[in-house]
Amino acid sequence: MARLRALPVFADGPLRAREPELKVRRARKRPRRLGFAVPSQFRLSVTAYPGVRAGDVLETLLHELTHLHVGRAAEAHGWHGPTFKRTLARAMDEAYGIVGLRPRSTVHGAYAEAIECARLAVGEPLQMQI
Numbered sequence: 001m002a003r004l005r006a007l008p009v010f011a012d013g014p015l016r017a018r019e020p021e022l023k024v025r026r027a028r029k030r031p032r033r034l035g036f037a038v039p040s041q042f043r044l045s046v047t048a049y050p051g052v053r054a055g056d057v058l059e060t061l062l063h064e065l066t067h068l069h070v071g072r073a074a075e076a077h078g079w080h081g082p083t084f085k086r087t088l089a090r091a092m093d094e095a096y097g098i099v100g101l102r103p104r105s106t107v108h109g110a111y112a113e114a115i116e117c118a119r120l121a122v123g124e125p126l127q128m129q130i
Contacts, residue, residue, distance in 0.1 A: 004065055007094045009087060013069040020044055020068055034108045035060040037067035044068060055115035060108055062091050 001022055005015040021043035030049050034056060037044040044064040046057060066088045073083040088111075092098040096115050103110035 001061060001065070004062055004091075004095055007091055009090045009094055010065070010069050014042065015065060015069050018042065020065070022046070024048055035064045037064040039068050039071045042068060053112065053116055054119060055112035056108070058096070058115050059112040062095055063088060063108060063111075066091055 001019070004010075005019065010016055020037075021041070023043065023045045025045055025047045027047050027049040030051070031047050033047070035044065035046040044061075044067070046060050046064065048057070066084060067079070070084050070087050072078040073081050075081045075083060089101070092101070092111055092114075096111075096118060098111060098114045098118065101110060101114055
């Protein structure tokens with residue numbers, strides 16, 4: 001999380017100055033929500049479950065950090081609107097070198113697949129131990 005907080009995309013926001021509270025929840029199976037952020041309390045949560053891939057965790061963590069940085073934007077779809085999507089895309093580029101991906105929705109998964117492909121290309125293990 002410290003490395004992600006230091007990304008240039010977050011330089012002018014609260015993540016640079018302060019570390020959010022991070023809670024890792026455990027589940028017996030894949031949950032509907034892989035994570036969430038509470039900007040008003042400056043905290044976030046990521047869920048570990050059997051079979052979770054590193055890409056899933058890395059995507060979720062960066063997604064939730066982006067929520068803490070952006071908050072609820074004053075635009076349509078304030079939580080996942082254009083500002084959030086633009087900021088997340090820039091963060092994915094800076095963190096993992098993922099460029100040009102246009103997910104159909106903000107549901108977790110599209111970036112996780114790209115992270116997994118990138119990890120496979122450099123020979124990193126595909127499964128995390130939980």
